[in-house]
Amino acid sequence: MTRLTDQAHELIAAVLKPGETAIDATAGNGHDTLFLCQTVGPTGSVFAFDIQQKGLDQTIEKLTQAGFSNCNLVCHDHSQLAEIIPSNLHQRIGAIMFNLGYLPGGDHTIITQQHSTLTAVKAASKLLRPGGILTIMAYPGHPGGAAETTAVSEWINTLEENLFKTDICFSLSDSTRAPRLFVLRKQE
Secondary structure, X not given: OOOHHHHHHHHHHOOOOXXXXXXXXXXXXXXXXXXXXXXXXXXXXXXXXXXXXXXXXXXXXXXXXXXXXXXEEEEOOHHHHHHHXXXXXXXXXXXXXXXXXXXXXXXXXXXXXXXXXXXXXXXHHHHEEEEEEEEEEEOOOOOOHHHHHHHHXXXXXXXXXXXXXXXXXXXXXXXXXXXXXXXXXXXX
16 A cells, blocks of 8 residues: 555646646655655746744755755745745645644654644645645644644535545554545646
């Protein structure tokens, strides 16, 4: 079985086109940012957000080693997506990724927060182009993660079916603490 993060990459690769703009709302260690840069290619661009400079430093290192310079790194809370993304790109973003929780290898007490995450995913859904995709990796197994996962799930259930097609991919574990991947596709 494919890991959920790999599934997110596969789903996005089927939608995101070279030359487009994408957003990594939680840059972390840079894996998703690098994937998005590779997918949009040198004519596209990526915005990568992280609240911790350490995460952005790791992302810069990963992008530099791979030879990518098509990324705008933003040290800010992802709840500010709508304000920071230039207005001429609103409703033109091909893909947006969230990987919630904490920075792997970092301080596990610094986590994404339910309130700011909800603000961010709501804004992200409005930034997508028709046919665009939004993925949210959620981890209910860490402190604060269950409430955040539930809040995201409840928000997704409020979306109008004529505007978004939604899916949830679960890990092989049947534990309520197991990670899950929320996928939203904006209808064309």
